Amino acid sequence: MSYVIGVDLGTSAVKTLLMDRSGVIAAEATRSYPLFHDRPSWSEQRPEDWVTATLEAMKEVASAAGIDAAAIEGISFSGQMHGLVLLNDKGEVVRPAILWNDTRTTEQCREIEKVLGDKLLSVTRNPALEGFTLPKILWVRQHEKELFDQAAIFLLPKDYVRYRLTGQLHMDYSDAAGTLMLDVAGKVWSKEVLEAFQLADSFCPPLVESHGLVGTLLPEIAAATGLSAGTKVFAGGADNACGAIGAGILSEGLTLSSIGTSGVILSYENDKEKDFGGKVHFFNHGKENAFYAMGVTLAAGYSLSWFKKTFAPNESYDEMLAGVEQVKPGSNGLLFTPYLVGERTPHADPNIRASFIGVDGTHERIHFARAVMEGITFSLNESVDMFRQAGKTVDKVVSIGGGAQNPAWLQMQADIFNATVVSLENEQGPGLGAAMLAAYGCGWFESLEACADQFVKHADSYEPNPQAVETYASLFRVYQQVYAQTKTMNDQLTAFRG
Template sequence: MNYVIGVDLGTSAVKALLVSREEGAVTAEASREYPLYHDYAGWSEQEPEDWVQATLEAVREVAAEAGNPSEIKGLSFSGQMHGLVLLNKDKQPLRRAILWNDTRTTKQCRRIEEMVGEERLLSITKNPALEGFTLPKLLWVKEEQPELFAEADSFMLPKDYVRLRLTGDAAMEYSDAAGTLLLDVGRKEWSREICEAVGLPFSLCPKLLASHEEAGTLQEDIRNATGLEEIKVFAGGADNACGAVGTGILEEGTVLSSTGTSGVVLAYEKDAEKDFQGKVHYFNHAESDGYYSMGVTLAAGHSFSWFKNTFAPDKSFEELVKLAESSPPGAKGLLFTPYISGERTPHADADVRGSFIGMHASHTLGDFVRAVMEGITFSLQESLSAFKAQGKNVQKVVATGGGAKSSFWLQMQADIYNTPVVKLKSEQGPGLGAALLAAYGLGWYASLQEAAGEFAEEAERFEPETENVLTYSRLFPLYQEVYASTSSLSTALKDFR
């Protein structure tokens, strides 16, 4: 047997997958959690060493399942995006990592817009200045912790730091670098112009690799800690890019709709010059010649879990979905906006808050649950609408995450998107995508498309139902009006939070 390992470094835990070439399947998996630190409001940090130790434990567990370590040929990574790991000249972290969901950098975002220019920033990086990206974090450390910043020699993103610890080689790959606001996405090179405009040393930027390129081999201490041999380690990709690989989003016409804590709508792109004017994200894909556009709902599954925990803690998610099934499309005129943590796409607004609109005395718990599920899906539809407005022909949507666990919700997505929605037989997402990058790097497959074709098999398909499509086509414009009608109220209510 021959195996590869895919490591997915998430925000709350790392997952390792052992993938068999001969069986074309995931044969073992293991995960380890690590803490998240919120020392102040809006701060979100982690200790890089926690990632390393958790990764070693998870890899050791799945490696043992292979039986013979010589049968494991390669390893690659998927990782949470945007997080800043600042290193000194000895490649040691200078502080905790500042994560993607840290919101302390609003002032730095406005300064980037002033120093670089909003239009110029979009033309180079394809993305606006948002708190989640890496460049604002670098500027925050420079301004708020200048003595520490003076020791900085380079920076890494989370999975790239773990790979550095495993191999001793420092590098970053394009799909994650695209989320820093420092990469010229079209040219696939660091932007000296942006570094000079914001006053950052260009030397902070590490070398760049393609996602399937070899990035070194395991060091001796790592081999001893995991039971692995001197296997090849490949660069890997950002979690969303790897998720796209693992679900087969590698050609035009297929879109990913992922409903996790946050929600993602992701589409494959071939054109580096497509201009969404910052309304959706635009990044380099893990597939070396591709790109992907992406919209984000900050509180997708989180809105559902918040509602359950707040209003129906004694009921299971399955019971709540069953209640929602008794409510008609449109939930008897009840709309929900999932802005409970602010919003990202298409409204980059950290202050806006969620709402129920249209409540009346005859509404039941089932109506509220259905409104929450519809509101989450309407938010994802906003990203899909932006894709279609650019002329994208969306032939099918691959649904993953919590939104794919219920046939009822899958049908709702097909009706709101007015597009066939499919569920895959096996859903391993980013970790599988990382494993497939290793398999492709080893030469097991002629292309990533061929590799993904063995794993991204369709299990069920849901076609839009005409009557429901008509109902939702009337409701969606009303949903879109809620943001404009409530954003000023959200701002006015800040003093009372």
């Protein structure tokens, strides 16, 4: 039996999956590491913690009962996007990594917009947001010049871990797309962007495909993990790109709905010239010469967990949602907007806040619960709506995360998206996508699609109900008015918030 390892380097923990040729998980292991918020809006981690945790997790799966470590052929990675790791000319870390959820860089984002103008969207295909990498680079140069002057090259989180395993410096296109320095359509580092901010070409690592072979394990790493020094290491991809691969989003018409704490709508795209005007993200896919468009809801599953904590703290989710399927679409005229922590798509607004609209004396808690579920799904549908307006086909949606755990919510997604919605038999997310890249890189399959046929299994399928589709289409247009109608009030209310 042959195996591959998928390493998913998340924000709070690293997870490793050991998978065999049939797509069965033979072993898995997780290790956590600390997150540091030393100042308001700061979010940092120690890259060494990632390495230590990854080696421990790899060792655990390689030594699992019944596993021959010598039969592990390849390793690939999924990683948290955007995080800045600076290395000196000796390959040593210059300062702690600044993460994707660090928001200290608003000033630098405005600078990027001013300097690049229209080139920002035409080249990088994405707006300047605090989470991206270039603003972090500019912040370090402005505020920590002595440290910046030591930096010879930058990496993203998973790329640093892979560097420590192989001694080789690379970055894949899907993760590079989140730096604001990549010509996304051209698949090269943008000379226009680098020259505009006086960054040398050598500051950026060599680019490679996500399934590209980038080396084998260093002898000391092989010894520490129990793996063979000849184990092949493949580049891997950004967490969202790998999540798409792990859900089989590998052809036009397929879209991913992921409802975790935040929510993501991600749709496959093969047209590199597709223009969404920066209203949704546009990144390189982990599949070669493919792309994806992506919208984000900041408080998706978080909205439901907030509702439970506040109004049903002693009940399970199943108890709280019992009977929700009996409430008709529209929650008896009650509407919720999930702006608890601001919003990302299509309104990049940190000040907007959530609303219940249309409350009357007939409403019970179950109406509010369903309205929260509908509001989260309406927010995700903002992205679906923009995809379709740009000419994309969205006819099949793979739903994962919390939204895939409740049949009523799956049907609700089918009705609001007006598309077939399917759940997965075994949801493993980005870690599965990383394992699939390793399997494809090792030559087990002729394509990622062939690998998905073996590794990704659909479960239940939900078709849109025409009557509910009509109801939700009307209600969605009302939902879209709430942001503009409440923006000024929420801006004024910021002065009263703790």
